[in-house]
Amino acid sequence: MNTRRDFLQKLAGSTMAFSLLTAVAPSCAGAAEQAYDGPLLRVAIMGLGGYGTRVAEAMQACKKAKLVGVISGTPSKVTAWRAKYNIPEKNCYNYDNFDKIKDNPDIDAVYVITPNALHHDQVIRVAQAGKHVICEKPMALNAKEGEEMVAACKKANVHLLVGYRMHFEPHTLEIIRMRKAGEFGQILFFQGLSGFAIGDPTQWRLNKQLAGGGSLMDIGIYSINGSRYMTGEDPVWVTAEETKTDPQKFKEGVDETIQFQLGFPSGAVASCLSTYSMNNLDRFFLNGTRGYAELFPATNYGPIQGRTHKGEINQPVVTHQTVQMEEMAGIILEGKQPVVPVNGEEAVKDLKIIDAIYLATQTGKKVPVNLV
Structure with missing residues (x-):
């Protein structure tokens, strides 16, 4: 997981660097703060519907979490998101090939925001690819599915967090x-x-x-x-x-x-x-x-x-999704313990x-x- 300084150095000299700085510099509350130089959680969103869009917009105000990739079955959405959020083509996947994120060191975690019945298999595939998982609620269709997802993430030694904003x-x-x-x-x-x-x-x-x-x-x-x-x-x-x-x-x-x-x-x-x-x-x-x-x-x-x-x-x-993603980045990157669990x-x-x-x-x- 890179620091924000490393991330920005890769983009130095480009207009993208300027737009990124202006997007992530504000704090969650919107107040100007000194530039953040700590660890950065690089997130791909799976499912580019209404709530996925809300999360993506909210993440623009995060310091510790950055949207860097997308997974979708709709090519037109991928194209639009790439343009809007400056997402590299190599960080874009569909539902058939997203297992390849295993070989992409620029993605740390995937936020699964798809219909409930898809969560079980998608979360397990993300875990098997070695990436941390954030999953929308309900996490699965029943407790049996949920327990299988927890076990898969433990076996892969990755975090499994749930969108309890x-x-x-x-x-x-x-x-x-x-x-x-x-x-x-x-x-x-x-x-x-x-x-x-x-x-x-x-x-x-x-x-x-x-x-x-x-x-x-x-x-x-x-x-x-x-x-x-x-x-x-x-x-x-x-x-x-x-x-x-x-x-x-x-x-x-x-x-x-x-x-x-x-x-x-x-x-x-x-x-x-x-x-x-x-x-x-x-x-x-x-x-x-x-x-x-x-x-x-x-x-x-x-x-x-x-x-x-x-x-x-x-x-x-506050913007719930901004705070959620900041705090979840803290859990994954820094071992923070929330007041109420989100695992x-x-x-x-x-x-x-x-x-x-x-x-x-x-x-x-x-x-x-x-x-x-």
Whole structure:
């Protein structure tokens, strides 16, 4: 892994060097700082859709992470990205030949931003090529797939991180700090509402083969994961009920709305809703014996807003993907430890809960969960 100084020296004397300097010099908050001269994580993005574009734009403000490559099945997108982000042709691949990144020393990590069903095989191939992996959530279709991905990355001795951007968001981290400090007392209850009215019925998110499910696999995972970092516990049981009002749009295996409940070892409980049929649902509420915390909106791209029994939460408004990539570069390059884990093992826990929720909707019974 090169330092930024090495990277820039290779480009010295070119107009590209000037544009690169202006792109990466600002800090995540946008303030002018002294030029960064530490290690640089060189990233290729796999999947150049809407979210991949958002990540690429956000990375332009990073100091420790740099977009240097692309992997896509659409040649026109590769051409456009090459021009926009000054990506060398040798760092461009498609889904058939990206195993060749093994022989490319200028790429350190690949960020997999493709439909859920593709993650398993793509992550394992990236690991076998000897590159670190960042994967969007949910990491896989089920816990079994997730465990195989974790094992493959361990065998290859590469990092497997997951795109849990909220784990680095300042308002979220402030609530976690307060909870750890005992400012809410004993945690009793969490509520997570995650939903929106989904549009185009032909999109991959409504395709069981590509998505692996419906709203729970897309937006509902925020409440699942949020219940864990807000309470500071992992659940030991779940119950769940599914509601479907439009079977034409939400076909067999594609959930429209799921209400689910979680029970924690301390006795705390969570009540959550995941839906593709209602807007204005992006709220977390945490209640304890000494106080409460609320985030609304809780997980969208921002600005996140929150309050507690002590008043408004006044934390910086950040670009989530910029901070995420900076912090993930720190994890990979410097061994930093985040407040809330973002590794593959963390993702497998969420997948085990998802498996249990789906089982509960099918059986109507309380399903035990073992995340140890």
